[in-house]
Amino acid sequence: MTCSAEYTLQLRARGFRMTSQRLAILHVLRHEGTHLSPGEIYKKALMELPGLTEPTVYRTLEFLAENGLARSSHAGGGRLTYQIAAADHHHIVCRVCKTEIEVEHRLLSSLYHALETASGFKNIGSHVTFFGVCPKCQTN
Amino acid sequence: MTCSAEYTLQLRARGFRMTSQRLAILHVLRHEGTHLSPGEIYKKALMELPGLTEPTVYRTLEFLAENGLARSSHAGGGRLTYQIAAADHHHIVCRVCKTEIEVEHRLLSSLYHALETASGFKNIGSHVTFFGVCPKCQTN
DNA sequence: TGCCTTATTGTAAGTTTTTGCAATAACAAT
DNA sequence: ATTGTTATTGCAAAAACTTACAATAAGGCA
Structure with missing residues (x-):
């Protein structure tokens, strides 16, 4: 969805x-x-x-x-x-078929924490869309 | 003052x-x-x-x-x-010499309470200026 | 009192936000 | 698919708010 x-x-x-x-x-x-x-x-x-x-x-x-x-x-x-409103999740979009799946924010929280510590920035943008190739398209 | x-x-x-x-x-x-x-x-x-x-x-x-x-x-x-900002006091102004004295709000709180109960209104205007004749002008 | 400094205002124009209404388009039902 | 209903949009104009800068006036000081 x-x-x-x-x-x-x-x-x-x-x-x-x-x-x-x-x-x-x-x-x-x-x-x-x-x-x-x-x-x-x-x-x-x-x-x-x-x-x-x-x-x-x-x-x-x-x-x-x-x-x-x-x-x-x-x-x-x-x-x-x-x-x-719901800014606590992210997405991965398949480069091939454009399928979109959600990524829970907690999977990224340590990354964000590290980024903030390293850069001194706060409130780093909380919705990110990644791009990749989905499992289905990998087999085709 | x-x-x-x-x-x-x-x-x-x-x-x-x-x-x-x-x-x-x-x-x-x-x-x-x-x-x-x-x-x-x-x-x-x-x-x-x-x-x-x-x-x-x-x-x-x-x-x-x-x-x-x-x-x-x-x-x-x-x-x-x-x-x-300071809406918790009132005034009485002398009709004659324009002298102005303060009236503490607590002297009026029961009045306000009665007014609100009787009328159903809330937050009735909290700064009121009364008019009267001051003691000095009464003797003149 | 009258002068001097500078905080504050008015002016004019710009930007942002709202409103009423006719035209459009989403979607439910045929 | 096509149609009907009506939520939603664009348009045009108004209202609300902001800005830059020259003119004014408040208050300190002689």
């Missing part, structure tokens, strides 16, 4: 619809992992989905937060930033 | 200046007692000080919050509202 399909089901269960705009924005949030301002999200999502507009981004972010797919938090002042 | 004089001293002690704009905005905050949006504050303060501009209101509110004279809080969404 891909991430997008899960999101779609979650929305449909509540009587809402999945759209290309929502997918693009979710994809940006997932890929970045960290807090982003609506403006930043708009710029990045626009590259994935030309024609996307700002009002849609604002409405979508509020919508995603209300429905548990994103979380909002207060940046300095009164401004909101957004991040993906 | 009037409220305004106290505020002036607090600012001066930190190397800042008291201005008519800051006084007008503080007066609005004190008089309303509850949370107000920058826009609401602007409209009310404009009546007291014609010519006041919006950028000044925004800057002043941020300034007052930084210096402990006002408090900011997050309204729904990401928007900031402001209220007076």
Whole structure:
């Protein structure tokens, strides 16, 4: 089950619809992992989905937060930033057939810890997508 | 000691200046007692000080919050509202000589409690100014 | 009191966020 | 597949908020 399909089901269960705009924005949030301002999200999502507009981004972010797919938090002042809600897992995508499987975050936690110690960085991006070749494609 | 004089001293002690704009905005905050949006504050303060501009209101509110004279809080969404910081006392102003004395809030708490019980309202405005004639002017 | 320094304001323009409504497209049902 | 319902989007304009900089005025000092 891909991430997008899960999101779609979650929305449909509540009587809402999945759209290309929502997918693009979710994809940006997932890929970045960290807090982003609506403006930043708009710029990045626009590259994935030309024609996307700002009002849609604002409405979508509020919508995603209300429905548990994103979380909002207060940046300095009164401004909101957004991040993906379930940011505690990762993916491996098959280079050949594009199959996507999940990787639990705990498998990576020691890596993150080491990276943070070594670099001095904090809150290193928590959603990562790896690429590889899946078992099936390895035999073909 | 009037409220305004106290505020002036607090600012001066930190190397800042008291201005008519800051006084007008503080007066609005004190008089309303509850949370107000920058826009609401602007409209009310404009009546007291014609010519006041919006950028000044925004800057002043941020300034007052930084210096402990006002408090900011997050309204729904990401928007900031402001209220007076020390909202736990009241005043009586002499109708004749304009002398101003403080009234501790606890003297009024039972009144507030009764009002809230009777009306069903909550957070009834916590700063009130009464008017009267001071002892000195009574003898004259 | 009048001058001097500089914190603070107003101006004008820019950016961000919101809103109402007609056009679009997701998806359920035929 | 096709159609109907209606959630969702884009558009256009407004409202909210921010910024840079020149003009103003508060408060210290002579």
